[in-house]
Amino acid sequence: MSLPHPATEQLDLAIILAALGDPTRLSIVAHLARNEAEPLTCGQFLDLGSKTNISYHLAKLREAGVTRTEAVGTSRLISLRRADLERRFPGLLDSILASAKTLSP
Amino acid sequence: MSLPHPATEQLDLAIILAALGDPTRLSIVAHLARNEAEPLTCGQFLDLGSKTNISYHLAKLREAGVTRTEAVGTSRLISLRRADLERRFPGLLDSILASAKTLSP
DNA sequence: TCCTTTGTTCAAAATTCATTGAACAATTGA
DNA sequence: TCAATTGTTCAATGAATTTTGAACAAAGGA
Numbered sequence A, B: 001m002s003l004p005h006p007a008t009e010q011l012d013l014a015i016i017l018a019a020l021g022d023p024t025r026l027s028i029v030a031h032l033a034r035n036e037a038e039p040l041t042c043g044q045f046l047d048l049g050s051k052t053n054i055s056y057h058l059a060k061l062r063e064a065g066v067t068r069t070e071a072v073g074t075s076r077l078i079s080l081r082r083a084d085l086e087r088r089f090p091g092l093l094d095s096i097l098a099s100a101k102t103l104s105p
Numbered sequence C: 001t002c003c004t005t006t007g008t009t010c011a012a013a014a015t016t017c018a019t020t021g022a023a024c025a026a027t028t029g030a
Numbered sequence D: 001t002c003a004a005t006t007g008t009t010c011a012a013t014g015a016a017t018t019t020t021g022a023a024c025a026a027a028g029g030a
Helices: A013-020 A023-034 A042-048 A051-064 A082-088 A092-101 B013-020 B023-034 B042-048 B051-064 B082-088 B092-101
Strands: A067-072 A075-080 B067-072 B075-080
Touching: A013 A023, A013 A051, A013 A092, A013 B013, A013 B023, A013 B092, A023 A042, A023 A051, A023 A075, A023 A092, A023 B013, A042 A051, A042 A075, A051 A067, A051 A075, A082 A092, A092 B013, A092 B092, B013 B023, B013 B051, B013 B092, B023 B042, B023 B051, B023 B075, B023 B092, B042 B051, B042 B075, B051 B067, B082 B092
Parallel strands: none
Antiparallel strands: A067 A075, B067 B075
């Protein structure tokens, strides 16, 4: 099982914005931001869609470079690539997360 | 000819990010930001695509609330809705424009 | 070993998106 | 009035996206 992640220098703005320009994925990212202390598993997003569908959206976020996914046992631990994003596009993620917060308090 | 623009309070984050998550539209917005002194016409984007195609992308940006389009003669003057965006999602547009700048210096 | 848990992959269907050319509309100027 | 300029709308097409269920795979525990 390969879980390819784009390198930091390869992160593309349009691809990242497209990945975040979807309600389900925006909810996933907001949820990750709210629980950055410990990474979350796929199963913790099942209220947002079916198992298959969440797997699809999480793959999109990973391929865009927004999240990192590491396999641990049968689970996948998902976390925001905050430091990488900050280095490539300073301030971008924070402003998007802040904007997302004005919607779901 | 009606040119409907969403109200500031109705601006939706996912819709805005989806509108900006396209290379052509990101170029359009970056170009608008570089020339905010005076609004631009559709014809000034023809290097990014065909006349019909640019009209399509400009409609997307307008419907998302990113741009404002006013008819003047046979032309359309297009400008960023910077103040509205700032009020609804403070800092968002600036951070996206700054990120876009790191790509095309 | 067998079963459960946790996710992925695959194929199919439905939807949406992007692009094009032809036709149209409105304004301006000769 | 006639023609040129500036964009939009329409229909069609191909591509990409989203969603679903069935089948599969890997790890862990009884």
